[in-house]
Amino acid sequence: MSKTDKHKDFLDLAQWSRTDLESLLTLAAKLKAEPEKFSQVLAGKSLAMIFKKSSTRTRVSFEVGMFQLGGQAVFMSSVHTQVGRGEPLKDTARVLSRYVDGIMIRTFDHAEVETLARYATVPVINGLTDFLHPCQVLTDIFTIKERLGSDLAGLKVAYIGDGNNMANSWINAALRFGLDLKIACPAGYEPDAALLEQANLQSDRGKVAVVLDPLVAAQGAAVLNTDVWASMGQEDEVRERRQAFAGYQINDKLLQVAKDPLVLHCLPAHRGEEITASVFERYQDLIFTQAENRLHVQKALLVTLLNREVEKVGGEMS
């Protein structure tokens, strides 16, 4: 088996063109509208899912997604496999490539995902690293398009909080979809410096600014977006982060300066920290639709990566 597809892996939104990401989103909309038409598209195919971190949404949506497409998923917790006992990922990649048609991995170090992709001969999907969370942010784009229509050029998006994997993937999305992204974060918690530099160099494709004041970021925003103050792996920093991030919260004050915004949260949410309980509950329908959309967007990804007949299927649908 060799990776012959044009898009062999999905590690990073930046590796995919705008056109190809748009195709994924179009397919996701078809999958959401008429899931039964795709029920056998991945018959006989398997996806291995390696988890070195916890997950609810990513695990269940990929597993159920494979089932709904006629295939199956194999859950591999690092606790119960040789991955957790130190078997090199480059060996795991080559072994799994002999059994399955794709590999999804959630881990800490982004370099591990790149190693896995380098050695695997089947497509590899990034299910979150410390650096990026592309499946989530692509889903967020899908969710925004569902509510606001397809042209996102110049759309004002505010991201309030930690310059983490979500913020980094939002920078990639801003460049791909032409967004006007403002990230508000405390000093010392900015997104990845190299990504910001690239964004500066490509300011014709999308605008990205980092500001200190959440009110400045939220001013006129059509989308308010946030994530936890302490991500998985930062449990020891919870107390100092609570101090550093105090005020970096989606609350009524921010809603007032925004422009009748959509409020997004990738979940899990910490009410009273990055979002107030009342704002969360007011936007719960949108936030849980966002969570649901993980399923549809990832099914589009799986169909595209694991099934070379995708164009035929897409053609029948239109």
Ligand code: CP
């Ligand atoms: N948003 C998200 O990726 O959720 P999980 O950590 O539950 O997978």
Ligand code: NVA
């Ligand atoms: N930034 C969070 C996202 C969880 C979906 C984390 O990495 O824990």
